[in-house]
Amino acid sequence: MNREKFSHKEEALMALAQGDWKRALEAYRSHCKEEPRDLRSRLKVAELLERLGRRREALKTYREVAEAYVEEGFLLQAISIFKIMLRIDPSLREASERLAELCRTREKGEKLPQALTSVSLFSELSPLEVQSLLPQVVAISFPKGAQVCRQGEPGDSLWILCRGEIAIVRELAKGHERTIGHLREGDIFGELGFFTDGKRHATLRTTTECEVLEISRQGLERVIQKHPRVQRALEHLFQRRVLDTFLALSPLFSSLRPEEREEVLGRFQPLHVPQGTYVFRKGDPSLALYMVRSGEVELSVRKGDGTTVILEIARSGNFFGEIALLLKRPCLSDAKAIQPSELLELRKEDFSSCLDRFPGLRLAVQEMSAMRLHRMKAALSQEAIERAREVMV
Numbered sequence: 001m002n003r004e005k006f007s008h009k010e011e012a013l014m015a016l017a018q019g020d021w022k023r024a025l026e027a028y029r030s031h032c033k034e035e036p037r038d039l040r041s042r043l044k045v046a047e048l049l050e051r052l053g054r055r056r057e058a059l060k061t062y063r064e065v066a067e068a069y070v071e072e073g074f075l076l077q078a079i080s081i082f083k084i085m086l087r088i089d090p091s092l093r094e095a096s097e098r099l100a101e102l103c104r105t106r107e108k109g110e111k112l113p114q115a116l117t118s119v120s121l122f123s124e125l126s127p128l129e130v131q132s133l134l135p136q137v138v139a140i141s142f143p144k145g146a147q148v149c150r151q152g153e154p155g156d157s158l159w160i161l162c163r164g165e166i167a168i169v170r171e172l173a174k175g176h177e178r179t180i181g182h183l184r185e186g187d188i189f190g191e192l193g194f195f196t197d198g199k200r201h202a203t204l205r206t207t208t209e210c211e212v213l214e215i216s217r218q219g220l221e222r223v224i225q226k227h228p229r230v231q232r233a234l235e236h237l238f239q240r241r242v243l244d245t246f247l248a249l250s251p252l253f254s255s256l257r258p259e260e261r262e263e264v265l266g267r268f269q270p271l272h273v274p275q276g277t278y279v280f281r282k283g284d285p286s287l288a289l290y291m292v293r294s295g296e297v298e299l300s301v302r303k304g305d306g307t308t309v310i311l312e313i314a315r316s317g318n319f320f321g322e323i324a325l326l327l328k329r330p331c332l333s334d335a336k337a338i339q340p341s342e343l344l345e346l347r348k349e350d351f352s353s354c355l356d357r358f359p360g361l362r363l364a365v366q367e368m369s370a371m372r373l374h375r376m377k378a379a380l381s382q383e384a385i386e387r388a389r390e391v392m393v
Contacts, residue, residue: 129223
């Protein structure tokens, strides 16, 4: 197959050398059908159509190639092609407007690579990878006092603060608010909704004039398809930023210092659970502590009369499975994914090691387990509860 593809291109080059433009055009078209991402050859098709006087076809092909270059992140090549189109027909209003738009984008884009590579998420990317990311980035300006987003509203894009300062505000009960922190130049925000439930987890307001870069989930997914290393950088960000936030806010891990949380984070492993799949069943060996990254897991028990009692719906940031591990007993309930769920598991050996290393963590686990056991009274016999409590003493 490779020889056949090469022969089409070779035939096109030979035809060009002989001045046989029609034969060169057909050969290039055959080659481009097999190699549609060969933009230089597609550009040759447009040039040959122009030479043959087929202006309408030439303009259409030029436009397609220009937009393909934009998609690849090569704005300069796209700008050059739109200039060729306007040379052929200066009255092309759409091409003129698109050219002006690309020139503005390029002017902004000259500043974007430096802004992106100054952020830890993209600092290890090659110039080519950064270039491919640029078409997916939108630069937004906010005046002082503007609301960037509101807590609870949908949103899964990732933002980078290039200039200015933004206040992080938590909305409390009865309309009250509390400022819990500030974002400054180089900070990434929106990652919690980006990686988990697609919602904004705080209200953000500018305290100065701000310049923000926004990258949509769809845009990043397109980049990841071409440059898988970006996915690894994203996973690293999730583990170091989002999970650390989960641990810091969790009653289980809030007693740990930042360096201790980092050690615990390194022990978690990802686990995908399809909808309707049991993570474990009552009576199964207890193997791990689980944290919900996204999705929902239903924890339930079946009573003696056959009825099922739902104990809890574990959602993003929630932990479960610690009771059986702590008591060194089989699982006390069923855990079933009621949505496609992404979990993180801390295996039994790592869990035990963490309890030994961090006494505050052991105390927190014991307290939470006691609370959960209390909620299980309606599902477990009083005798079983008493036995469980005896083990915890």
